[in-house]
Amino acid sequence: MEPQQFADTYIMANASYFPSEKIVLIKDKLSTLPEQRQSTIQSIPLKNPMIVLLLSLLFGGLAIDRFYLGDIGKGILKIISLFLIVGFIWVFLDIYLCYKKAKEMNFNKIMLIS
Template sequence: MDAQKVDMFMMTNAKFFESHQVYNIRNILLEIDESKWIYISSIQFKDPTNMLIVSILAGAWGIDRFLIGDTGIGIGKLLTCGGFGIWAIVDLFLIMGATREKNLETFMMHARL
């Protein structure tokens, strides 16, 4: 793929990934076919900061996990009121990393199409 498009994508979307993943994502983008650009450029990533805010406000009910696609964990948090509060507090520290991991999974799924 064209290096200019890759750089534009990375400048726009680097905040949605862990910093150690950005280099690998850039290399993957440089190697993929130009025809996949429309799929890659149309991906809607979840914002880790927004997920942290949701986790602060409604994490005890599992809404943060439902939004990133962890339905099983979301149901567990919903049924236990956030693990009696403990799970909700722990998730305040983990939700941003989990969101970035889900974004990487989404990217990899579209890059393989």
């Protein structure tokens, strides 16, 4: 597949996985990608921001959202701090923070590989 066509197709299928302000950067990077590397990009596992959002809403107090993102240390700290007032604030704040972090992690994966 031509690099420009690959970039357009990939962005169309996966735009919701990345920060909207960085879609142009990803598209530019993918449009210069050699055809041999296209399968590598397609095989990168991306974290679904909607799954993170649901985990935050349903199981935020148990830090399942942080564990899903690979933030083991922050997850343990979140569980420990839940017994304090700060922990309750953190649970609600993390709904937004984890959603944004999932998109940023996906962006970083693509930029490192390509």
